[in-house]
Each structure stands twice: as structure tokens, then as C-alpha cells.
Amino acid sequence: MVDAPRPEWLAVDWGTSRLRVWAMAGDHVLEARASDQGMGGLGRDGFEPALLALTEGWLPATGQIPVIACGMVGARTGWAEADYRAIPCTPLDPAAAARPAVRDPRLSVLILPGLSQAEPPDVMRGEETQIAGFLARHPDHDGTLCLPGTHSKWVRLAGGKVTSFRTFMTGELYALLSRQSVLRLSIGEAEPDAAAFATAAAHPGAMVEHLFPLRAASLLNGATPEVTAGRLSGLLIGAEVAAARDFWHDRRVTLIGAPGISALYAQALATHRAAATQMDGAELVLDGLRAARRALSTDATGKDAMR
Structure with a gap:
């Protein structure tokens, strides 16, 4: 029988649909676990039991054991609201974290705050920790990050700070159109065809007028679900990339996300002769949580600030 790890602290990435935890000794991962107990399915009284169950x-x-959490757990409808920090600023300030009330005396929980932008109005929660992880690896980076996802983020970095960002609901729009609109009849669960994607991404045009013809092409021309997808x-990501031109034109772009979706964004950028490097975002969240822990590890008296 393998003994359970005895971590020094816990790193937590708590999104809308997933909960990931890491048992940590310093910067070293002792064990990782995950569940589907995301913020979206929990009431305020459900967060502590969900965390306790996963960290049994x-x-x-x-x-006490220190717990540092990021993501939607800090939303208004999460465990405890962690206020947004206004940009321009560094991606993380662990001293501004929220501390939810807990019943179990063994837990000492901090929830990292998100970032806000006054004009145009925008917010992020969770991505700032990935950005901090990126800067932990590339502290001198000045340029643009793109974090594709349900709500993709385009972010400008300069001098170790987030100076501006913009959110696009591209992933959510794809999910709605492919699963709830008439296009669901032509797409189903199909994966996008690469050639069809490239053609549409290069010429998204007035996107709205091109949507219903996708359904018509499957009825009249036998377009496959993969081609329609x-x-x-391509139309959605191509339109996003075109709208985000101010972020990538004449700047270095790093794509941070799952390999599949990042590859599509890289392909769309390539149609504009814009090069991009890709990084898997999974490890960067943990790097950001590590950075937060290091920042909080000692206060002025040399004592652990988390306890």
C-alpha cells in the first residue's frame, strides 16, 4: 500500500466545469487529482466539501495546510469573491487574495484575484495565473499573448505588466451555433476539416451572412459535417484574429492553450503572415500558482504568511 503524500501546500485551479488540485512540496508536485466539481455546479456551501473530498x-x-486557488472559484458566485485588480499591473498580487471562511480548521485558503480593464470594459479570472506562469519562465518578455478558449484573451505585456487585453467569446459562439442552432443538423460532433478551416479563416468577411449557407451547402452540395465544422x-476564429489585429501586428505572439485549438489560431494568424509560437497552458497555471506561493512564503518577520 502506497502512503498518501504529505504536502506542504495545495495548488488549486478551479474553473467553471473542472477542479484540479496538486499536492506540493515546495515547487515539486507530489500528486495531482481532478474532478468535475467545477464552480458552475456548486453552491457557496459546496466548495469546501468538494475540496475536502478531492484532497482526502x-x-x-x-x-493547517496552505491552499492557493485561482480561477472561477473567486467569482461573485464562487466560494468567495476575489476583487479584480485594475491594469496596468503585474498579473498576480497574492497579497490582494480573498480568504473564504472555512469550517475545517486544517484549511488556510487564499483565492487569487482577477484583472479588470476600464476601457473598453473587460475582465479576466484565471488567465492571469497562466500569464504569471509564462512570465516566470520569460520574465523579460514584451509582446502579445493569446489564450484561446471558450472566452479567448488577447493580452499585451510590457515590463512584466499586463497593459491591455481583449476578450472574444469565440469558443462559446462555436458551441452555441454548432449545438443549439440549425447548424447542429449539419455538424453534430464532427471535428473541423483542416482545409475547410484554412479557406474560411483567410476570408471570414461579413461573418453573419456566411452562416446559413453552411447549412444549405450540406443540404444541396453534400458538404460533410467535418467540412461544415x-x-x-474558420469563420469565427478568422473574424477574431482580424479584429485583434492591433494586438498581433508587428508584435511577437505566443499562443497559450490546448495544442489543438492553439494550432487553429496559429493557422489563422499565418494567413496574415503573422508567426506565433505555441505553449501548452496546463503547466503554466501551476507555474503561476508556484509563483504566488513563493511571493507569500515569508513575511517581513520570516514567518509563513499563509498560516
């Missing part, structure tokens, strides 16, 4: 065997018999994805 990790908590000490006596004393590729065209829809």
Missing part, C-alpha cells in the same frame, strides 16, 4: 488523505492530522470554426 492529504490534509494533516493537526495544524471547419468552415464555421
Whole structure:
């Protein structure tokens, strides 16, 4: 029988649909676990039980264990609201974290705040921790990050600070159109065809007028679900990339996200002769949480600030 790890602290990435936790000794991962107990399915009283269930065997018999959490757990409808920090600013300030009330005396929980932008109005929650992880690896980077996802973010970095950002609901629009509109009849669960994606991404045009023809093409021309999915994805991502030109034109772009979706964005950028490098975002969240822990590890008296 393998003994359960005895972590020094817990790193938590709590999104809308997923909860990921890491048992940590310094910067080293002892064990990782995940569940589908995301923020979206929990009431305020459900967060602590969900965390305790997933970390069973990790908590000490006596004393407290520091927990640093990021993501939608800090939203207004999350465990405890962590206020947004106004840009321009560094991506993380752990001293501004929220501390939710807990029943279990073994838990000492901090929830990292998100970022806000006054004009145009915008917010992010969770992505700032990935950005901090990126800067931990590339502290001198000045340029643009793109974080594709349900709500993709385009972010400008300069001098270690986030200076501006913009959110696009591209992933959510694709999900709505492919699963709830008439286009669901032509797409189903198909993966986008690469060639169809490239053609549509290069010429998104007035996107709205091109949507219903996707359905008509499947009825009249036998367009396959894969081709229809590729065209829809290309139209949406192509329109996003064109609208985000101020972020990538004449700037270095790094794509941070899952390899599949990042590759589509790289392909769309390539149609404008804009090069991009790709990084898997999964590890960058943990790097950001590590950076937060290091920043909080000691206060002026040399004592652990989390306890």
C-alpha cells in the first residue's frame, strides 16, 4: 500500500466545469487529482466539501495546510469573491487574495484575484495565473499573448505588466451555433476539416451572412459535417484574429492553450503572415500558482504568511 503524500501546500485551479488540485512540496508536485466539481455546479456551501473530498488523505492530522486557488472559484458566485485588480499591473498580487471562511480548521485558503480593464470594459479570472506562469519562465518578455478558449484573451505585456487585453467569446459562439442552432443538423460532433478551416479563416468577411449557407451547402452540395465544422470554426476564429489585429501586428505572439485549438489560431494568424509560437497552458497555471506561493512564503518577520 502506497502512503498518501504529505504536502506542504495545495495548488488549486478551479474553473467553471473542472477542479484540479496538486499536492506540493515546495515547487515539486507530489500528486495531482481532478474532478468535475467545477464552480458552475456548486453552491457557496459546496466548495469546501468538494475540496475536502478531492484532497482526502492529504490534509494533516493537526495544524493547517496552505491552499492557493485561482480561477472561477473567486467569482461573485464562487466560494468567495476575489476583487479584480485594475491594469496596468503585474498579473498576480497574492497579497490582494480573498480568504473564504472555512469550517475545517486544517484549511488556510487564499483565492487569487482577477484583472479588470476600464476601457473598453473587460475582465479576466484565471488567465492571469497562466500569464504569471509564462512570465516566470520569460520574465523579460514584451509582446502579445493569446489564450484561446471558450472566452479567448488577447493580452499585451510590457515590463512584466499586463497593459491591455481583449476578450472574444469565440469558443462559446462555436458551441452555441454548432449545438443549439440549425447548424447542429449539419455538424453534430464532427471535428473541423483542416482545409475547410484554412479557406474560411483567410476570408471570414461579413461573418453573419456566411452562416446559413453552411447549412444549405450540406443540404444541396453534400458538404460533410467535418467540412461544415471547419468552415464555421474558420469563420469565427478568422473574424477574431482580424479584429485583434492591433494586438498581433508587428508584435511577437505566443499562443497559450490546448495544442489543438492553439494550432487553429496559429493557422489563422499565418494567413496574415503573422508567426506565433505555441505553449501548452496546463503547466503554466501551476507555474503561476508556484509563483504566488513563493511571493507569500515569508513575511517581513520570516514567518509563513499563509498560516
